[in-house]
Amino acid sequence: MAAFLLLCISSLLLVFITTYIFQPLMDARRRLPPGPRRLPIIGNLHNIAGNPPHRAFAALADRYGPLVSIRLGGVRAVVVSSGDVAMEVLHARNADLAGRAAMDAWHASGHHAHSIIALPPRRKWRALRKLCAEHVLAPRRLADLRAAREDEARDLARAVSGEDGGSPAVAVARVVFPRVAGVLWRSMFSEAMDATTARELGDVVREAVVVAGAPNPSDYFPALAAADLLGVRWRMEKLVAWTYMVIDQQIELRRRRRTAGEPRKNDLLDAALDMEGDVDEGEGWAMNQDAIRGMLMVTNALCYDFYYGSTTSTIEWAMAELLQNPRCMAKVQDEIKGVLGTRRHVEERDISKLPYLQAVVKETLRLHPTVPIGLNKAEATVEIHGYKVPKGTTVYVNLWDICRRAKAWDEPEEFMPERFDKDDVSFLGTNFELIPFGAGRRICLGMPLAERMLHLMLASLLHRFEWTMLPEDGQQGGLDMAEQFGLVLSLATPLRARAPREHVGVMVGFSPLVNKIHLLEGCSVCLDLLDAGYMLLA
Numbered sequence: 001m002a003a004f005l006l007l008c009i010s011s012l013l014l015v016f017i018t019t020y021i022f023q024p025l026m027d028a029r030r031r032l033p034p035g036p037r038r039l040p041i042i043g044n045l046h047n048i049a050g051n052p053p054h055r056a057f058a059a060l061a062d063r064y065g066p067l068v069s070i071r072l073g074g075v076r077a078v079v080v081s082s083g084d085v086a087m088e089v090l091h092a093r094n095a096d097l098a099g100r101a102a103m104d105a106w107h108a109s110g111h112h113a114h115s116i117i118a119l120p121p122r123r124k125w126r127a128l129r130k131l132c133a134e135h136v137l138a139p140r141r142l143a144d145l146r147a148a149r150e151d152e153a154r155d156l157a158r159a160v161s162g163e164d165g166g167s168p169a170v171a172v173a174r175v176v177f178p179r180v181a182g183v184l185w186r187s188m189f190s191e192a193m194d195a196t197t198a199r200e201l202g203d204v205v206r207e208a209v210v211v212a213g214a215p216n217p218s219d220y221f222p223a224l225a226a227a228d229l230l231g232v233r234w235r236m237e238k239l240v241a242w243t244y245m246v247i248d249q250q251i252e253l254r255r256r257r258r259t260a261g262e263p264r265k266n267d268l269l270d271a272a273l274d275m276e277g278d279v280d281e282g283e284g285w286a287m288n289q290d291a292i293r294g295m296l297m298v299t300n301a302l303c304y305d306f307y308y309g310s311t312t313s314t315i316e317w318a319m320a321e322l323l324q325n326p327r328c329m330a331k332v333q334d335e336i337k338g339v340l341g342t343r344r345h346v347e348e349r350d351i352s353k354l355p356y357l358q359a360v361v362k363e364t365l366r367l368h369p370t371v372p373i374g375l376n377k378a379e380a381t382v383e384i385h386g387y388k389v390p391k392g393t394t395v396y397v398n399l400w401d402i403c404r405r406a407k408a409w410d411e412p413e414e415f416m417p418e419r420f421d422k423d424d425v426s427f428l429g430t431n432f433e434l435i436p437f438g439a440g441r442r443i444c445l446g447m448p449l450a451e452r453m454l455h456l457m458l459a460s461l462l463h464r465f466e467w468t469m470l471p472e473d474g475q476q477g478g479l480d481m482a483e484q485f486g487l488v489l490s491l492a493t494p495l496r497a498r499a500p501r502e503h504v505g506v507m508v509g510f511s512p513l514v515n516k517i518h519l520l521e522g523c524s525v526c527l528d529l530l531d532a533g534y535m536l537l538a
């Protein structure tokens with residue numbers, strides 16, 4: 001027994017010494033990109049400690065250039081910080097660099113095995129991506145779901161106007177999140193999410209952001225991951241279990257409906273159930289309950305945008321920037337008013353006529369890409385700009401830094417939507433200076449849907465409401481724009497602002513007492529008057 005124990009301890013010691021002492025020495029002999037000196041065992045962890053990683057990486061890039069070599073504990077990595085190098089990584093050499101460096105939290109309940117985000121770029125990843133692309137994100141499916149998105153946007157305006165009892169100070173993310181989640185839910189299950197699920201989901205997301213966003217030793221010392229020192233995996237497992245339960249209910253409901261002969265919905269869930277039992281000959285994985293719920297959870301809505309809240313956070317950043325820049329706020333609101341006139345609700349067909357709104361979204365994504373770092377992995381050894389990136393290296397693409405690099409933009413730290421007035425720079429992954437959705441094989445799968453939601457929801461917030469900062473923010477000289485690095489880069493202090501209903505028109509009626517009144521959008525008294533025969537003049 002004692003001999004066995006000794007053998008175990010010495011094996012562990014050997015693994016440890018090889019990984020954390022011998023390998024760093026080997027690295028020094030290869031033609032790796034430049035980088036800071038490493039300490040034994042921790043490597044360069046001290047270089048990023050105390051700063052959010054996207055900012056710590058940017059500081060390293062200032063010193064060592066656009067391709068920096070580092071070692072974080074036992075993880076060999078490079079950091080990419082310029083459009084030029086990003087083009088090599090995400091385009092020219094992408095075939096070998098589209099692997100995924102998974103966070104340990106993604107392993108909770110083994111869901112990384114079914115996750116588009118975590119899977120290596122092979123047959124299962126391709127099959128699941130294709131399924132989602134066809135049944136959620138294809139142009140025809142997006143067109144079918146337009147009414148659902150507009151419905152949720154109308155509900156957002158109602159929530160802000162206080163029809164549902166909201167207070168005059170609006171917590172922006174709190175009103176936006178359930179509507180974005182509602183769109184995603186309908187995209188997957190073809191029906192509205194009930195209020196209890198929406199509320200519980202909000203709680204799960206808030207916890208997931210804290211749990212999975214905190215630094216985790218398992219990510220830097222994979223040899224210790226099984227010990228789950230901070231209990232991250234354990235806590236994530238509870239959240240994943242809740243999400244699986246909700247998805248299982250939907251799968252069960254749909255199975256019963258199909259058995260009862262109810263009409264098909266032809267959505268992602270129907271498509272996945274059609275494939276149930278299929279086995280992939282090449283990799284041997286099967287489309288079973290695990291794969292279906294894993295895919296529904298991780299591929300699109302439930303894990304990605306629900307847990308990560310990237311769309312909601314982008315809208316919150318946009319509102320914060322507009323409140324800080326009243327000139328931009330007035331300009332975008334005038335543009336919306338000019339196009340919509342007295343129409344109450346924004347529709348998706350309006351967006352193409354709102355170039356300044358589009359510029360506001362672009363500038364927000366440039367300045368605040370809510371997924372600040374792309375996590376790629378070298379599947380083979382490649383050469384980039386004369387340096388070697390060995391197989392297995394984690395490739396951090398600092399999207400946040402690239403989107404701000406001064407070379408590409410004038411006054412890069414300023415919020416200036418006008419910079420896109422003339423330039424036809426797109427964020428769709430072809431211009432490597434502006435890649436808030438990433439680029440290449442692992443480009444954000446949800447981008448076409450996110451793009452639609454961002455414009456529609458933001459326009460619905462801006463139309464008819466005269467947003468102002470809370471008095472206390474005004475007294476402090478502006479909003480607190482500090483960032484919180486977690487699953488997404490969000491505002492550390494959730495944005496709250498006042499949104500008095502705007503006077504959108506004048507009504508006349510027959511009463512001698514009230515023959516001309518201002519119509520308050522969303523005001524139930526005004527709506528009653530309209531119903532009673534008052535007429536809208538303008």
Ligand code: HEM
Pocket residue numbers: 116117118129184298299300301304305310311314369370371374375376399436437438439441442443444445446447449450454
């Ligand atoms: C403003 C909103 C969003 C932003 C800024 C954003 C950004 C990103 C980024 C930067 C990546 C990583 C790309 C890379 O690794 O190179 C990503 C991946 C991904 N996104 Fe999004 N995203 C957003 C919304 C969404 C939505 C709404 C969905 C779901 C419908 C979604 C689903 C995904 C998935 C599944 C991946 C993983 C793709 C893969 O690994 O193959 N995203 N996103």
